Amino acid sequence: EAGVTQFPSHSVIEKGQTVTLRCDPISGHDNLYWYRRVMGKEIKFLLHFVKESKQDESGMPNNRFLAERTGGTYSTLKVQPAELEDSGVYFCASNLIGTPGPGNEQFFGPGTRLTVL
Amino acid sequence: LAKTTQPISMDSYEGQEVNITCSHNNIATNDYITWYQQFPSQGPRFIIQGYKTKVTNEVASLFIPADRKSSTLSLPRVSLSDTAVYYCLVGLYNQGGKLIFGQGTELSVKP
Numbered sequence: 001e002a003g004v005t006q007f008p009s010h011s012v013i014e015k016g017q018t019v020t021l022r023c024d025p026i027s028g029h030d031n032l033y034w035y036r037r038v039m040g041k042e043i044k045f046l047l048h049f050v051k052e053s054k055q056d057e058s059g060m061p062n063n064r065f066l067a068e069r070t071g072g073t074y075s076t077l078k079v080q081p082a083e084l085e086d087s088g089v090y091f092c093a094s095n096l097i098g099t100p101g102p103g104n105e106q107f108f109g110p111g112t113r114l115t116v117l
Numbered sequence: 118l119a120k121t122t123q124p125i126s127m128d129s130y131e132g133q134e135v136n137i138t139c140s141h142n143n144i145a146t147n148d149y150i151t152w153y154q155q156f157p158s159q160g161p162r163f164i165i166q167g168y169k170t171k172v173t174n175e176v177a178s179l180f181i182p183a184d185r186k187s188s189t190l191s192l193p194r195v196s197l198s199d200t201a202v203y204y205c206l207v208g209l210y211n212q213g214g215k216l217i218f219g220q221g222t223e224l225s226v227k228p
Contacts, residue, residue, distance in 0.1 A: 108160025
């Protein structure tokens with residue numbers, strides 16, 4: 001079974017440009033999460049989808065970030081316009097069960113490394 | 118939200134058993150303890166989860182004392198490929214499922 005995939009693996013853009021990151025979760029996983037690690041910092045939660053609905057977007061840094069999950073399958077995270085501080089690694093994860101207890105481990109993708117120049 | 122404290126780094130040699138202890142003094146009654154592993158240039162990977170006493174799987178063991186204020190991840194007979202960052206996470210589920218990562222423990226296994 002395919003794991004979580006992310007595209008692109010790397011992206012280098014100029015400040016002010018727009019970038020769209022894509023995440024394909026494991027088939028059948030209703031829960032999809034976005035995280036990011038900014039250089040030298042800890043991995044931080046951005047938002048959580050349950051199917052196509054945003055369950056928790058408390059970690060989204062500002063309105064330059066827009067996440068969508070139309071149809072409840074893959075998700076996109078768009079940054080517009082990108083700023084220097086947006087550079088980092090963006091991870092996507094998915095799981096079947098989003099509630100407490102065994103079986104709710106999250107499966108992570110390899111990440112997208114975003115560099116804003 | 119339970120805060121976790123774990124060593125920033127640890128060194129070990131191939132074949133040794135490695136124990137990484139995590140402190141979580143204000144763990145809540147409903148909190149599970151979960152460990153993730155992250156290799157360079159990869160996303161974190163679930164290792165093990167427990168609530169109390171001892172849990173063992175094919176990768177590691179997790180020891181949780183009765184007061185649950187700490188936990189120890191035990192990796193038997195480590196190899197070079199176990200070099201990674203190990204994260205202890207507690208108190209996930211009051212937060213709706215999202216993971217709250219700390220700085221983790223960077224384990225370096227030497228030949």
